[in-house]
Amino acid sequence: MSDKNASSFVPSFVPPLKVSMIVIGDEILNGRTADLNGSWLSKYLFIKGLEFKALRFIHDDIDEINHALSASMNESDIVITSGGIGPTIDDKTKNTLANFFQKKIIERIDVADIVTNNYAQFGRSWTPEQNRYHFFPEDFMATNNPRGLAPGIVYFEETKKKLVMAGPGVPREFTEIVEKEFYPLIQKYFANRFQENYQTVIRTMGVSEEKIFFELCPTLWSDLEKFGKVSSLPQTIGIDIVISYHGNLLEHEKAEGEIKKIIQNSALANHVWQYGNRAVNEMVLDLAIFKKRTFSFAESCTGGLVASKITDLSGSSSVFMGGFVTYANEAKINLLGVKPSTLENFGAVSIEVATEMAIGALLKFKTDYAISISGIAGPTGGTLDRPVGTVVIGFATKNKSGARKFLFPGDRIRRKERFSEMALLTLLKLMNEEI
């Protein structure tokens, strides 16, 4: 901030609280378990408006814990660890933390009470002979563990104002201890530094990152940076542009309104299919349930993936009646009623065949809507007219039918993904009467 700008308005800026996490244990680094706590915490902190500064996975080793603690305390206000607080020999977190802050481990009656309480919630009793949970670093705080036995371990370092909290590794215990025990402590120790955090997500399709920012809208990135931190994320059928900013709900709504205006007046407008963060299968299912409409699919090149994406969602059986996977031409004829002459005259990947496939599915499943997919996922099967990556998406309702042709890049798997998302997006537009 230069002196020359001293007269201009500068909003009071509270730097967001920073959190670093250390996941302690061998199981994730040696491929036995997929991480759940880190990815859960990333979502939780974002919602709470805290900045997730860094996430480290290390082995249950004293030196490694010490190094990770130092680095985390340097970069963040709050350090949360998961794992290594159990009663066995390979659980080193409690002792390492005590050493790190040069605290002695002593027998503590107050901690014994908490441990007794933790056991009691499972109808079990605890005695000091069972383990050493009640041996605890002096000046540390123990918390309840609402879904487990080992107490949470907390220390607030007064001089540097750093809050260190160690929770269990078991995901259901970890998430609960963070919500019920750790978060209230963050609110207490950092009451003066709390603020809310918002995002505007612009979901586009059919246009590459380069094309958006170098060709269509060369000033968009800097225009959006006036609102907050900008990032762009390649997704299945297009690029998501994400603007993150602090403020209250009112400010968020104002910023989002202005961002939308910028986009609607830009060359990107026609490529935006959603302001928000929802998956297209969820949007389809919710809309169909809301409208009380049923649908079905006839899939060729996507080979069942479109149906699978819908049936990933609980509740889909109320509106999704089923689908055909008609890979072979005979199946298209025998099961969907596609005319042999249509196949012969136009080929399987054509507006005409896709339309007849959609009509076939609509009639066989007696649904309100039907979507068909016929294309070339590759790597072989392309022609000059219809190169690999060509897909035709057909649609049918009682009143209308038709199809649209697209070309997608990628390899076989990615094309299947893209064809499927485009099929679901077509169904969404069909239900919204945008087709």
Added chain:
Amino acid sequence: MSDKNASSFVPSFVPPLKVSMIVIGDEILNGRTADLNGSWLSKYLFIKGLEFKALRFIHDDIDEINHALSASMNESDIVITSGGIGPTIDDKTKNTLANFFQKKIIERIDVADIVTNNYAQFGRSWTPEQNRYHFFPEDFMATNNPRGLAPGIVYFEETKKKLVMAGPGVPREFTEIVEKEFYPLIQKYFANRFQENYQTVIRTMGVSEEKIFFELCPTLWSDLEKFGKVSSLPQTIGIDIVISYHGNLLEHEKAEGEIKKIIQNSALANHVWQYGNRAVNEMVLDLAIFKKRTFSFAESCTGGLVASKITDLSGSSSVFMGGFVTYANEAKINLLGVKPSTLENFGAVSIEVATEMAIGALLKFKTDYAISISGIAGPTGGTLDRPVGTVVIGFATKNKSGARKFLFPGDRIRRKERFSEMALLTLLKLMNEEI
């Protein structure tokens, strides 16, 4: 190593190569995306016999990348990063790495060739006006990106013998670049510290880790440890037991033969479905092509996922004729010819209905084999008799038909995965005449 043991035989011990990984990018720390690259690399390194020392998630920020690089190079021989190598302003990895090693970024013709090549594999052309991929740190090495556009970035630091490799964030691109480009470089730069590393993988199904090692085969773990490092990994439908050992190919083949003998004589024998590391959809497709046999599916609860797994593979159209997704009971009746009385008497999730579904698919698609899947993926829909997680897998050929019932744990998505793998495994056994 004490002097007292100096006379005993000590095999020459080469300390394992250590790898640290840095995942760069905001999308994981702010909760938008779940990590896939870190967890994939943990499994990959394990298989390759390298030690995964630490995994860090940081923001796309110059200071953070610098800190993480220093720490990673201190603790490991090899540093792999993912993310931040794209063409937009928030991709900072290339510049930061150049700075870190005090290298200038220059326009490089050799890198332009690699970029051109990367674009060409998608049928696209590249010109220097599109982006700055060809501006590259001097003395660095660029690699192909077999599934993407941005070249991989590699630097070998001669004095400390550290290999730093930066790959893309997109999981499909990352895994491929590690396998095809980075791993051969590790072999090259650390040839003297590389031991040939072999594995025997025993893939089991239908039995838990505890049951295998505490009940069925209590001495198995220690018996296998005579051959090398033993570990067990829970997979979709069962436990993989992995024995890793160093040595040459001949020794490997001998060890594998002996291991197989041990397993075949154990109580685990009936639960083993593969010695090796192949995916079940590949095994099904290869066998069907080899036997020149066709197949089809009738899916209820898996909702198209079984068909989608097969159609993920190029060449599937020669043997996979198609499938039904019959979510609704009417569809089972109208399209597959399941008798209403069978549905009424036995319920949709029954041996009887699954058998009729398989026969229906066999007749409609005129295939040599058909497999059906009917079950309860949950979270709702369970009963006392048929709890959530119950699945019946039916099968039919010209000569025989039938079905088998299973119960799988997990959530909805995981159950769909498990049901689907079991369906493919059933088809494999059917083709092998093991049913």
